[in-house]
Amino acid sequence: MDEQIKGNTKKMSTISLCFMFALSYFVFECLFFALLSITAVADMINTNVKGLLDNLSDTGLLFFGILYCFVVYLPLGILGFIMAKKIGDNFIKQVIIVLPVIVMGILLWYTGYSSSIKNINDLAWILYDLYAMWGVVLIGGLEDYVSNTGILVYLNLAAVFIPCMAFLMGVWSEKYLTRYVSRKKIKLVSAAIPGILVICILTTVLVPNSKMFTAYTYPKVDGATAAIPFGKVLIKELAGVSNRKADTVRFSTTHDAYVRLIEKKADIIFVAGPSDEELKLAEQNKVKMKLTPIGRDAFVFLVHKDNPVNNLTVKQIQDIYSGNVTNWRQVGGEDNDILAYQREQNSGSQTFMENKVMKGINLAVAPTEGKPDSMGGLIDAVADYKNSKNSIGYSFYYFANEMHKKESVKFLSVEGIECNKENIISKKYPFTAVLYAVTREGEAQDSPVNRMIAWILGEDGAKAIEKGGFVPMSKK
Template sequence: MVKGEKHIESEVNLKPDRKDHRGIGFVLQWGFLFGVMYLLGILIAGFLTGSEPEFLYRSLKRGDAGVGLLMLLYSLAIACLFGLYGYASGRQDGVRAGRQVLAVLPVTLLGTVIWTLTFTGRTGSVAEFTDMSWLPFTLFTYWATPLYEASRFYVDQGTPMKVAALVLSLLPGVSAVLGTWLHQAAAGNPRRLRRLLLPLAVLSVLTGGMALTLELLPKQRPFTLQSYPRVDGATAALPFGRLMLGELTGVNRGMAYESVHFNTTHEAYLNLIEREADLILVAGPSNEERQQAAAAGVELKLTPLGRDAFIFLVHRENGVDGVKAGDLRRIYSGEVTNWKELGGADEPITAFQREANSGSQTYMEKNVMKGLGMAEPPMDRKPSGMGGLIEAVADYRNARNALGYSFYYYASEMNRSENVKFLAVDGVQPSRDNIRSGAYPYTAVLYAVTRGDEPADSPAGRLLQWLQSEAGAQAVERGGFVPGTGTAAVEE
C-alpha cells in the first residue's frame, strides 16, 4: 500500500506545472505588453523633449564633458524605465528572464530589420545617418532622438553612428530582461536586491553630480560668447571657426555649431571692409575685393595660418582617375569637351563651376587657369555653394560625365559623399601628407584677415595673437588645415 502511494506521488510530480508552461500564448501576452510599453516610452520621450530634442547640449554653460555625462544620464533613465517594467513583470507568476527574452524579441527584431534594410539599401548604405533614408529607423527609436541630436557633433555620421544607433536600439529590450532577472535573482531577499541595485544607484548619482558640477563651475577661458570678436569666413573654414569658438569660450560643440555661421569668402570680405566683421578666415582676396577695400580706405592685413588642397572630383563611376594640370585648363577653357580625350569613356564632360568671387572660383581662375579665360557655363552648371557643387557631381544622372572642384577638407569631411572620388593631378593624389610636403600642385592658403588699424589689444587683435601661438597652430590642424610657416608665398 505504501509502495503504491509512493508510485502515485512520483507520477504526480512528473506532470508539468500549468503555471510554468503556458507556452506561446504567455509569450505573446507579455510581448504585446512590452510593445505597449515601448510605444509609451516613445510618447514619454516625445512629451519630455517637446519641441527641443537638442536639450542635452543646448546651454551656453555646458561644455563637452557635461554633454557626455548628460547623454549617459539620459541613457540610464531610459534603461531604468524599461528595467522597472521588467522588474514589475517579474513579480507575476511564471515570468522568468528567459521568457522575457522571447517577449521582447519581436519589437527588438523589428528595429534590427528596419536598420538592416536601410543599411543595405542603395541610398541608406552611402547616406549619413542624418539623411531622410534613415527616417523610418529614427522614428522607430524616437525615444533616442536627444541622443542622436547630441551625438552628431561627436560621432562620425557614417557607419560609426549607424552601428552605434543599432546597439542603442537594443537598450529597451536588454533593460527589460535585466529587470526581470533582477527580480528573479533577488526574490524574497531584500538585502540581496539592495546589493544588486547599489552599483546602478552609485553610477547614477555620480553621473548626475558630475554633470551638475560641470554645469555650475565657472570656466576660465580667454573669451565669453559675448566678448568674442565678430568672425566670418569661407565655407571651408567653418569647422575651424566652430572649433576655435569652442576652445576659446568653453561652449560645447553643438552650441559652437549653432553659433558660428560664415557667409562665404566674398561676403566675408565685404563684411570686414564694411566693419560688420572683425576677423575673417578666408583664402586670399580677388582683385575686385582688393579694389573694394582700397575704395573704402581699408587696409587688409593677411596673416597666413595653414594650407588646404584645391581638388578636382568626379563621379565614382568615372573611369578617369587622374589628370594633368594642362588638361584642366583645356577642359575649363572649352578646348577639351569629351572624356575620351583623357582616356575615359566617350561621354561629354559636364564641367561645373562656382559663382564669381567665391573662394574656390577665385583660386581656380588665379592658380589653375593662370589668367586663361574660362568658358561660360550654363546656369545649371553653377550650383549654389560648395555643397551644391559636390551634390551635383555625386548625382547619379551625372555618372561618368561630371567634373567639379572644391577644397580637400570640405569635400572629405564636411560634405563627404560616397558617390565622388578625387582626381590625382600630375600623378599626385590630394592627401594631408602631400599637402604638407608640397607634392600636390594646388594648395591654398587659409588667412586670418583683419583691418590694418585693428588694435592689438582688441578682441580681434587678441584672437589673432592666439592664432599665431602654438595652441593656435594645433587648433588649425584639428580644424582640417596643414599648419606651417612660409605659406604666404603660395598665395601671392
C-alpha cells in the same frame, strides 16, 4: 496528467508575462510620444533644455545622458522589480519575456538599414524611430561624436535593447541584490542617483572655464565652406564647448564672409584671398583688411572616374577653361566634348581659379547649368554618371577629399604631380592655396581676434589647423 496541466500552466504564464511586458513597453512608448507632442513640453525642450545642452561640456553631456537613461527607463526597471516574483529565477524565461520586443525592434531596424544604411535621419527609419523612441533620442545625441555613419547605424540598434535591459535589471535587483541589500536601501539609492547626477551636471556648469573664451565671449567667426571643420575645432579648443555645440558652427561662403567682415558683422573670417570686387568693397567702406596666413590647402581638378585622362598640364587646363580646347581627344582622352564646370563670381574657388590658375587669361563664358551655386553642387555635377564622359571641375582638396567626397570622382595630377598631403607640404603640387585669418586693421593688440590669431600661430594652433584639414604654415 497533473504534470501536463502544470506544464501548460507554466507555458501560459510565460506567454502572459511576455504579453504584459510588451504591453507595458508600448504604453510607456505612447506616453513618451504623447508627452513630446504637448506643445508646452515641446517648447520647453526647444528653449530651455536645448539651451542647457548647448552650454554643457562633453563631461556634462555624459552625466546628462546617464540621468536621461536613469529617469526614462526607471519605470521599466520598477516594472521588472515588481514582476520578479512572478517570473522566477529561470534566466531563459527572463530572456524569453523580452525577446518579442527585441525581435520586433530588430526587424524594424533592418527595414531602415536595408532602405537607407547611410543616414539614420532618413524617412526610411520612421517606423523604427517610433518603436524605439526613447533610445533613438539618446543615440541621436551620439551623432556629434561618431563621425562614421556605419558605426552610428549599428549603435542605433542599441535603442531597442536598452529598455529591455532596464526591465531585466529590475528583475535581477529583486532576485539577487535583495539577498545582500535591503529593499529600503535599494529604494534610497535609486532615489539618490538622479540627485547626484544633477549635482554633477551643475558642477560642470559652475566650475570656472579655464579656456581663452566662453561661448558668450567668443568672437563672431565666419569663413569659407571648406573651413567649417577648422571652425568647429577652434571653438572647441578655445571656448571649451561640447562637440554638440561645436557641431552647430556654420560658415557662409567666402564672398559672404568678406561682406560680413567689411560690414562689421563678423570679427574674423577664415578664407582664401580676396577677389578684386571684395577689395573694392572694402575700400568703398573705408575698411582695411589684415590677412594672416595660417594654413595651406590645394586647388584640385576633378573628373569622373570613368574618364581615362589622369593628368593635365597647366597649359592644357588653361586651354580647356579659356575655350581653346573643347574635346578630350585633344588632351589624350576619348572623342567626347568637354563640359568645364565653374563656380559663381567671388566664390573662393573661382577667385583662385582666375588669379592663380588662369593668371589673366579670360575664362570662357560658362552656361548657367555649368555654374553650380556651391562647391558641393559642382562635385555632384562632375560625379553624375550622365556627365561621366564630358565633365571637369575644380575644388579645394580637403573639401573634395573629406567633406564632400564622391567615390565616382577622381583628382587629376597636374604636370605629373599627384595632389596629396606630402606634395602640399613640400609645395611640389603646382596649385597650393593659402588659408587666411582675415581681420580688420586697427584691432587692439590684446583684442579677442588678435589673441585668437596668436594662439592659432602657436604650437596648439598648428595642431588645430591639422585637425581642421589644413597644413599649418609652419610645417615644412
